[in-house]
Amino acid sequence: MFTRSLRRLLLPLALLVPLGAWAETDPDTGFVIAPGWETVKNNCTACHSSKLVTQNAGSRNRWQYVIRWMQETQGLWQFPAETEKTILDYLTEHYGPKEGARRPPLPPSMMPKNPYKQSSG
Numbered sequence: 001m002f003t004r005s006l007r008r009l010l011l012p013l014a015l016l017v018p019l020g021a022w023a024e025t026d027p028d029t030g031f032v033i034a035p036g037w038e039t040v041k042n043n044c045t046a047c048h049s050s051k052l053v054t055q056n057a058g059s060r061n062r063w064q065y066v067i068r069w070m071q072e073t074q075g076l077w078q079f080p081a082e083t084e085k086t087i088l089d090y091l092t093e094h095y096g097p098k099e100g101a102r103r104p105p106l107p108p109s110m111m112p113k114n115p116y117k118q119s120s121g
């Protein structure tokens with residue numbers, strides 16, 4: 001009886017919340033709890049706040065670039081290949097490029113006529 005009414009209560013709720021909004025976060029660091037998060041927590045919060053990580057977003061290349069930059073100039077240690085892969089997988093998955101941050105340019109057919117355009121004739 002109880003479980004059934006509970007399910008009746010929870011099912012519509014589950015449908016309302018978009019996938020991903022369920023993502024649980026670590027109260028200490030704010031990291032999304034998902035495979036690899038502890039590796040990131042252990043390696044990425046020694047020098048600066050986890051916020052510096054969670055407030056950033058980028059492609060895999062960008063994350064790798066930031067890591068290389070810290071390794072070359074900020075004293076970040078080298079990671080075994082497997083560890084680096086775990087970190088990059090995690091960051092790309094959960095802190096990937098922000099969609100819609102910048103819209104693509106309009107095609108020329110959608111642009112207004114340019115009144116200053118000189119016709120070469």
Ligand code: HEC
Pocket residue numbers: 040043044045046047048052053056066067070074075076077087
């Ligand atoms: C050895 C110290 C150290 C560790 C460990 C470290 N960082 Fe950093 N990181 C820095 C320093 C220093 C800065 C520059 C901070 C500033 O500008 O205030 C920085 C800056 C950053 C930035 C901001 C870069 C920008 O473009 O502004 C990000 C993102 C970042 N770190 C992510 C990470 C991640 C992810 C890890 C784990 C793989 C990590 N950090 C581990 C030292 C470290």
